[in-house]
Each structure stands twice: as structure tokens, then as C-alpha cells.
Amino acid sequence: MDFHLTDDQQMVVDLARRVARARVAPRAAAIDEEGVYPEDIFQLFKEAGLLGLAVPEEYGGMGMGTLGLVLAVEEVAKYCCASGLILLLTRLPLAPIMLAGTEEQKQKYARGIAEGRVRGAFGLTEPDCGSDAAAIRTTAVRRGDHYVLNGTKRFISGTTVADFFTIAAKTDPAAGSRGLSLLVVEKGTTGLSLGKQENKMGVRGVPVTEIIMEDCRVPAENLLGQENQGFKTVMHTLNSLRPVVASRGIGLAEGALQYGIDYARERKAFGQPVIEFQGLQWMIADLAIAIEASRLLTYRAAQFVDEGKYTREYAHFLSMAKTMATDTAVRVATDALQLLGGNGYMKEYPMERFYRDAKQLQIVEGINQIQRNIIARSIIDRHLHW
Numbered sequence: 001m002d003f004h005l006t007d008d009q010q011m012v013v014d015l016a017r018r019v020a021r022a023r024v025a026p027r028a029a030a031i032d033e034e035g036v037y038p039e040d041i042f043q044l045f046k047e048a049g050l051l052g053l054a055v056p057e058e059y060g061g062m063g064m065g066t067l068g069l070v071l072a073v074e075e076v077a078k079y080c081c082a083s084g085l086i087l088l089l090t091r092l093p094l095a096p097i098m099l100a101g102t103e104e105q106k107q108k109y110a111r112g113i114a115e116g117r118v119r120g121a122f123g124l125t126e127p128d129c130g131s132d133a134a135a136i137r138t139t140a141v142r143r144g145d146h147y148v149l150n151g152t153k154r155f156i157s158g159t160t161v162a163d164f165f166t167i168a169a170k171t172d173p174a175a176g177s178r179g180l181s182l183l184v185v186e187k188g189t190t191g192l193s194l195g196k197q198e199n200k201m202g203v204r205g206v207p208v209t210e211i212i213m214e215d216c217r218v219p220a221e222n223l224l225g226q227e228n229q230g231f232k233t234v235m236h237t238l239n240s241l242r243p244v245v246a247s248r249g250i251g252l253a254e255g256a257l258q259y260g261i262d263y264a265r266e267r268k269a270f271g272q273p274v275i276e277f278q279g280l281q282w283m284i285a286d287l288a289i290a291i292e293a294s295r296l297l298t299y300r301a302a303q304f305v306d307e308g309k310y311t312r313e314y315a316h317f318l319s320m321a322k323t324m325a326t327d328t329a330v331r332v333a334t335d336a337l338q339l340l341g342g343n344g345y346m347k348e349y350p351m352e353r354f355y356r357d358a359k360q361l362q363i364v365e366g367i368n369q370i371q372r373n374i375i376a377r378s379i380i381d382r383h384l385h386w
């Protein structure tokens, strides 16, 4: 067991830290306030070479794997959770393509993402179902050399700037999870449009919208893998992304706690800096313990994914990282806001933004109740031990 980062991994941390401190941090409040996708941050990541971190070298990326992406996202999310999501989105819609796509599809989309030429969005959730992914209603019917898609996706991140959409649809609606397929739908496809944009509580720099498909004609070669085999790919995609969602939580928690500590050093009450009160020190210690435990779980989970261990046998370890890190993010954001007293509640300070952003992480990419189901079932049914 090695707890040290390699030289290359440390370089990723240093690079992301530099970029995040100098260029992302000063923009974070305005990104939240404006609620508009920050194109300048995307271009910044492109120039810094961060978009291809998790893309294998043979597709033009840096080949740093999930752990490399996790390290970078953590640094960025210390200041801006929405910007961390921009990095995560270099992976989420691409993962099904890397898992099930043809060599041609991988070359096209992975290379495009690494070079910052294309962006994607991942469309699974629908108005009538989120957690119950097998219940989706969007259909894809084969007609000659095309599939015709009909249905609506809801709450999809990154759609407003996406060039392609990885869409889950039913090719055999009567077959439940065994009738689900994945297709790549390109922007501009006939019958594809974006619907309602949500007015979100947090992570406001990355808008979520509906994706509406009305007799949307997609070339048959855009199918990913085999027809009706998509459910497994969806699960492997979500499993392999758990550490990346977790790293958004860890970064946010670290950023919030650091801000709270800095504030508490300066703020005086009863004749001393408030940081001298033991009640606050113990709170800080407990938060630091939770953050460090989350980091260890998350780095190990990322290493598992990079070793190909994102299948069912390992799912509980990946879910533990996501749950622990995102629950910790909410806890730290709540308590670190408390360190600022009344100021923590005011828009002039970043704590209420951390607090709003953190909440999203417990919900997305597998709500934490579902994570606990995965963990419990693995432990109970398969008698897993350590």
C-alpha cells in the first residue's frame, strides 16, 4: 500500500492548484451570481491542458486516469464547485463511449474532449424517474439505418454548451433494465431541442435543462455497444464517476474549512480570537477528520476505477467514497458557515455559496440513499468483509 502521489500526480495537483488559486478563485462569486456557464473558465482549463486529464494518451489525453482527474477537481472545487463540475463533465458523458464505444467513436469524442473541441452531457434522468433508472420512458426505435428517439430528459448538466449527448433510451420497453440502450445524439440532430432551464439553488455556473427528443433521427452507428445492453454500461459509468463526484465534495469541504479557520483567527470575541475557543477547535478537528477520511476513501476508489474495478463487486467501495465525501461536504459547509457567525449567512462571504453548492452533491449521480442501498446490499448479500 502506497499513500504517496507519483511525480506526475503531484504535477497535476500543483498545476490545478496554481490555476484554481490565480484564475478560478477570483471568478467564483460572479459565476454563482450570474448563473451562466463560464466560458472563460472552460478556455482556461483548455489552455492549461486540464480537459484531457482522464483521457488516455492514445486519444490525445494526458492519461492520468480517474485519480488524476480527482486530484485536479479537488483543487478547483476548493474555490468553485461549478468549475469542478466543468472538469467532471470531461468524463461523465465520455465514460459510456470509452466503456462500450467503437474505436472510431472513441477517437472522435475522446480526442475532441481532450483538445477542448467538443463538450458532452449525459442524459439519464427523466421527469418521472431518477433513482429508478430502469424505469426510463424515452424510446429508441430502429428504422432502417436510423433510430428514432422520443422522450424527455430532465435536470441534465452542461447541455447549453454540449456538442453531443449520451442518451439512455429503451430499445425494448417491456424488458426493464434489459431493454435499455445508449446512443450518442449530436447537437443539431433533427428533433432534438433543449427544454426548460431550471433555476437552481447552487452550482449555478453549470445550467441544467431538459433535453427533448421528438422523432429525433439518430444514425444507427451512434449506438454504443449492443442493443439492450446499456444498463450495465450506465451502472459502470456511474460507478466509475463516484470518486470524481466525491472529489468535488472534498475540495469544497477543504475550501470552506480553510476559509472558516482564516476568519476565526481574525475575528475577536470576549477579548480573544474566536479560534481560541475550544468548542470551535473541536469542531474544526472533527471536520478535518471527516475530510481526511473522505480523501483516503476517494483516492482509493479512484485507484480502483483506474484498475478496472468499477464492476458490481467493487461498487460498495466506490459508493462509500461518494457518500462519505458528499455528506462531509454538507456537514463542513454547515459548520464552517457557523464559524463566521452572522457573516456566514451573508452573500458578501462565500460560505452560503459553499453551503448551497454542497447540497447538490448528495443528490447527483446516484442520490446518497441509493448509495447506502448499494453498500448495504453488498455487505448483507455477499457477506463482504475486510
Ligand SMILES: Cc1cc2nc3c(=O)[nH]c(=O)nc-3n(C[C@H](O)[C@H](O)[C@H](O)COP(=O)(O)OP(=O)(O)OC[C@H]3O[C@@H](n4cnc5c(N)ncnc54)[C@H](O)[C@@H]3O)c2cc1C
Residues within 6 Å of the ligand: 122, 123, 124, 125, 128, 129, 130, 131, 132, 154, 155, 156, 157, 158, 200, 203, 208, 360, 363, 364, 365, 366, 367, 368, 369, 370, 373
Ligand atoms: C443539479 C443537478 C444536476 C443533475 N445533473 C444530471 C445529469 O447531468 N444527468 C442526469 O441524467 N441526471 C442529472 N441529475 C439528476 C439526478 O441524478 C437525480 O435528481 C437523482 O438521481 C435523483 O433522482 P430524482 O430526482 O428523480 O429523485 P427520486 O428518485 O424521485 O427520489 C426521491 C426521494 O426518494 C428516495 N429514494 C428513491 N428510491 C429510493 C430507494 N430505492 N431507497 C431509498 N430511498 C429512495 C431518494 O433518495 C429521494 O429522497 C441532476 C440533478 C441535479 C439536482
